[in-house]
Amino acid sequence: MPLAQLADPWQKMAVESAAESGAENGQQIVDEPMGEEDINLQTEEGTIKEIAITHHVKEGHEKADPSQFELLKVLGQGSFGKVFLVKKISGSDARQLYAMKVLRKATLKVRDRVRTKMERDILVEVNHPFIVKLHYAFQTEGKLYLILDFLRGGDLFTRLSKEVMFTEEDVKFYLAELALALDHLHSLGIIYRDLKPENILLDEEGHIKLTDFGLSKESIDHEKKAYSFCGTVEYMAPEVVNRRGHTQSADWWSFGVLMFEMLTGTLPFQGKDRKETMTMILKAKLGMPQFLSPEAQSLLRMLFKRNPANRLGAGPDGVEEIKRHSFFSTIDWNKLYRREIHPPFKPATGRPEDTFYFDPEFTAKTPKDSPGIPPSANAHQLFRGFSFVAIASDDESQGMQTVGVHSIVQQLHRNSIQFTDGYEVKEDIGVGSYSVCKRCIHKATNMEYAVKIIDKSKRDPTEEIEILLRYGQHPNIITLKDVYDDGKYVYLVTELMKGGELLDKILRQKFFSEREASAVLLTITKTVEYLHAQGVVHRDLKPSNILYVDESGNPESIRICDFGFAKQLRAENGLLMTPCYTANFVAPEVLKRQGYDAACDIWSLGVLLYTMLTGYTPFANGPDDTPEEILARIGSGKFSLSGGYWNSVSDTAKDLVSKMLHVDPHQRLTAAQVLRHPWIVHCDQLPQYQLNRQDAPHLVKGAMAATYSALNRNQSPVLEPVGRSTLAQRRGKGGKNRRRGKNENESEKRELVFKEDGQEYAQVIKMLGNGRLEALCFDGVKRLCHIRGKLRKKVWINTSDIILVGLRDYQDNKADVILKYNADEARSLKAYGELPEHAKINETDTFGPGDDDEIQFDDIGDDDEDIDDAAQPLIKTGFTHSFVSSMKRDMEPDDQVGGLFYIDILIFGTNETN
Missing domain, CATH: 1.10.510.10 (Transferase(Phosphotransferase) domain 1)
Structure with a gap:
């Protein structure tokens, strides 16, 4: 994929309105006029001029044109262009898959024409393992074509939005590869200026590829500055916001913003509108999340220097300053450059032509490249020298991947084509609790396969699909051939096990x-x-x-x-x-x-x-x-x-x-x-x-x-008083010893009892001060969940997003209990039959420490009556345990605690079954 869909200029609103309305929603900002100052801007950046490019044609390659590429799928589409998945049908790289970016000259404004030419020029110059590669560039009378790497792993934004936060080891890997890519651009005199997760793509192995150079600035040395106001506001450096001129150091500020976002799941500076966001970037004090390691906090502080001259990476040593930082102490930079370090995440890409990570709104369309309307003569002159053929080394040419596009491959969630359109269903092979397996015949080839039909209302097949796509190429793992989704069922077509x-x-x-x-x-x-x-x-x-x-x-x-x-x-x-x-x-x-x-x-x-x-x-x-x-x-x-x-x-x-x-x-x-x-x-x-x-x-x-x-019999949950649970009884037995300050039985203390989504519970302990998980228990009827861990640092807790938290001081066993009633969630559960009909839904406002309605009592959980009293409101409300994700997103300094603490998180009244 040549560029992330959200990052494409044509994925935004029309150019003339992008600066106003797009910015209000945190979208990409194009170069803006600056009154009298804009005269210099136009002279420096807006002038239309021809840049002659010498053609580099490797022996065996020929100048490309649209007829040499077969259109397979639409990957993205906007107001003045499309991105296609294409297959080369002639030449030494025949059958190779590429992404083809097609722009209509007539719909490009002058400024966008310059940007497109600039992107092409930058891509010609750049050759780096972590930057997308331009293979061909050519034009017709009405259109411009860029042929780039097809990257099947999607963008980093997609993964970030799914996982909320990365681990520090994940972040370290991505940032290290990104640092090498930025350093290479800087060495060529290029400021990237649009660093954000959407513009960082993943290849099939999980390595990054930086893309979308439409806002990058060429020919900048350390003594010169650019003055454009461009990029995405939340990622802009202060010197870009105040328009006093910026250098390559601006990229390292954006580097810090990206690091903060990956580590916390939130942006460091984000107001209710564009103006407030810009003010925060220039003036706001940033609270450093204490669950981050000291090394991560140190790097962030050194990147978030409002004076660009003091920013890490801005000194004479450049990127070496960043590489020497303790956060990257475990990185072998030579191995990293040679791609010898395994990425933390391998995208689920089974076959070369899979497009699972692309928007089905586009991929479901029939690929068609309509003729472009010829632009004015002056516009055509602008693109003289646009054509380009990449120089490939002999080794690269010999190692080029040759693939054939399987005509029957369909994409997950593509509802326009039904499974029965391509396959004839035969007899049952096996029946399970959540699925049925049948023999089927592919109508076009008459080949036999097996299809596993999964009821989506009973089981989410996402994990199974991802695993089969990633690892199904192993000779002793069943191969996934096709995936269909009709909304109610998912159809996994696999090889037939005839033995x-x-x-x-x-x-x-x-x-x-x-x-x-x-x-x-x-x-x-x-x-x-x-x-x-x-x-x-x-x-x-x-x-x-x-x-x-x-x-x-x-x-x-x-x-x-x-x-x-x-x-x-x-x-x-x-x-x-x-x-x-x-x-x-x-x-x-x-x-x-x-x-x-x-x-x-x-x-x-x-x-x-x-x-x-x-x-x-x-x-x-x-x-x-x-x-x-x-x-x-x-x-x-x-x-x-x-x-x-x-x-x-x-x-x-x-x-x-x-x-x-x-x-x-x-x-x-x-x-x-x-x-x-x-x-x-x-x-x-x-x-x-x-x-x-x-x-x-x-x-x-x-x-x-x-x-x-x-x-495998499903058992219905039974709602009973919490005091009758085995966990409550066990806690009651151990309470006296705790009040006397005696140590608990070690085996009891170390017991780990996990339920579904228990990983999120355990993550709370890690988040809140890197504490040590001591116990995670729940009773047999799934009525009560308890997490215990020790906090040894000051932690920030957003009290508005925690269901019930007891912070127990290690010395006096006092506990503050914070309740939040989520009546909307309870109503939703009841509507879907996940709560019994007699469950009551209370309408109660949120309250936390310091409110009059705060519940306080000693030795939470040591007395069955105390547990019962605290739990009853929640039982009636019908809480689930989905608080962790919102807690990660909304970590704010509403409440500060410190010292050595036990943290007890009690979750009552969950009603789901496995």
């Missing part, structure tokens, strides 16, 4: 040896290790989700399928936050509702290995076993490895099984350790004689099916 389930095939196989079992486990574990290395856990590795793509039975044909429960790890401690388990393949720590990580997948593989070797499962004896019996056996961690069918199994196999099924996830083997185990490493030395296994595959499958059915 059936792994366990079915193995159990039916009369002759099966340890050597064969080792080869099977090797293939699966290698795939799982690959996923774990990418921060992905499957969490549902039951045998029915491991299949053969064909009838050969070769380990290479194994595919891991169904990523409906999979998650991409984001917590710093590596723990998953949403308990999810299936039948026999659930790890014991999940049963205890503790945090768990990739060890769950190893547990499931251990159960699979156990079953392959013996013909029965370790914890279920048959279809009549009750869920309680199975769960009790799993929780005890006891299983047999001796006698009966185990007599024919080698000791090394037993050793591996025991270590993969260890009840303690911290002592369980990792995927990498499994691959280094002798039973895997010395596979060729394993016995080839037939294993003595139970020959009752129907019994094994029956036991599994009964367990899955029992555990």
Whole structure:
């Protein structure tokens, strides 16, 4: 993609109104007239002049024209141009995908014509790994064409808007690559002047590419200044706002604004209108969020210097000042430039032509490049020398990616084309709680596929789609071919698994040896290790989700399928936050509702290995076993490895099984350790004689099916007094010890019990002073959630966006309780049936510390009556736990606390079920 959609000049209002109305909404500001001062501006920047460009044509390349590009999709469209996804159809780079930016000369004002020529000139000069590359530039009588990199990862703004805040490690990576890109521009005498997340694109690996040079200024050395008032107001440096002239140092102020926004989810200077925002930039005192590391705070302070001469990066050493700062102490700048450091985020881009990150309003349109109206003769003279062919090195030419566009590929959320338009639906393959899988035939090619049809009202398929797009190219992960969305259902078209389930095939196989079992486990574990290395856990590795793509039975044909429960790890401690388990393949720590990580997948593989070797499962004896019996056996961690069918199994196999099924996830083997185990490493030395296994595959499958059915039953939430909850009872028992100042039982204190979205709860502790998470618990009916952690720094809390917070002083156990009733949210939940009909909705104003209605009591939670009294208003209101995101966005100094504090966050009356 050549430029972010929101950053394109044609994505704004008409040029003549952009300076007025666009600015009021924080949009891009074009160069503005400045009265008498504007005379110099016009002389410096507005003069129409021809800039002759020598053509650079590499041998084997020819001068480009529109006929050499096939239009595939519309990526963006505005008042005077479009951006297309195109494929080169001739020349040495045939079949290469590009983004083609097309501008109509007749609709470009003089100022915009100069900018377009300037953007083309800058792109010709620039060749940098973190700046978008211009491959061709040419013109017809009515249009201008820029052929640029097609970047499939979308823009940084899209990711920022989804995740609210990045981690400091994320920010460090993006800022480091951005610093190198800006330094390269500055070395060419270019001021970028429009730095914002929308103009920072991501390639398929997750590296940044700086784009949109329409507002950049050429030919500026350290002694000269530019005087244009241009860019996006919130990102402007003070010297740009006051129009006293600016240098390349202005980019480093914008660099700081971007850093602040990525770290906090908010802009540092943003008023209710353009005028107030500009005043804040010039005069307002910025409160530094205390949850940021000292290094991050230091860098921000050094970038936010209103005197540009004192700003970091403005000195004689330039970018070296920034690179030497302690915030970047862990960055190897040489490796970074060579793109040898792995990005923190890999965009979900499956095939080269995917456009999942582009606005479906545009991509659903039929790509058509209409003839342009010829402009005036003078305007045509302006663009003499516009044509350009990039010089490519031999290495670059040889390494150029060659791709073919799959004609049947459709885009997620594209409602104009229905799934049944392209596919004929056949019989069911499998039915689950949230989806059904069917065989289907592609009408155009008559090829067979499988389609997973997901009910969006029951499960959000976004995570599954992203994982398949990112990692489906692995040879042993099912390949996603197509995605459709009709509003109610999402259709995931995948390769058809003609070989059936792994366990079915193995159990039916009369002759099966340890050597064969080792080869099977090797293939699966290698795939799982690959996923774990990418921060992905499957969490549902039951045998029915491991299949053969064909009838050969070769380990290479194994595919891991169904990523409906999979998650991409984001917590710093590596723990998953949403308990999810299936039948026999659930790890014991999940049963205890503790945090768990990739060890769950190893547990499931251990159960699979156990079953392959013996013909029965370790914890279920048959279809009549009750869920309680199975769960009790799993929780005890006891299983047999001796006698009966185990007599024919080698000791090394037993050793591996025991270590993969260890009840303690911290002592369980990792995927990498499994691959280094002798039973895997010395596979060729394993016995080839037939294993003595139970020959009752129907019994094994029956036991599994009964367990899955029992555990997957949806239970309706029951609203009862909070005092009856197990958590309240546990807190009541421990309260006396706390009042006497005694230490709590260490195991109780360290217990981590996570529910869905628990990651957000844990993030609160990190945000508020980088405190240490000590406990996160909730009771069985999901009525009460409790977070406990220690704060060791002063923290700023926006009291208006926290549902119920008790700040407990470590010495006197006093607690201030802040309540906020969200009646609108409660009404919404009730309307959708997520609250019982008898739930009452109270209309209550927000209040916080210092208000007359403030509730205060000692030892919050140590007395059941106190908990009950505090909880009842919230129970009637029907709160959910969606406060963390707004808290991140609205962090303001409404209330200051300091010293050593416990923070207790109590959330009552949640009514959702998994």
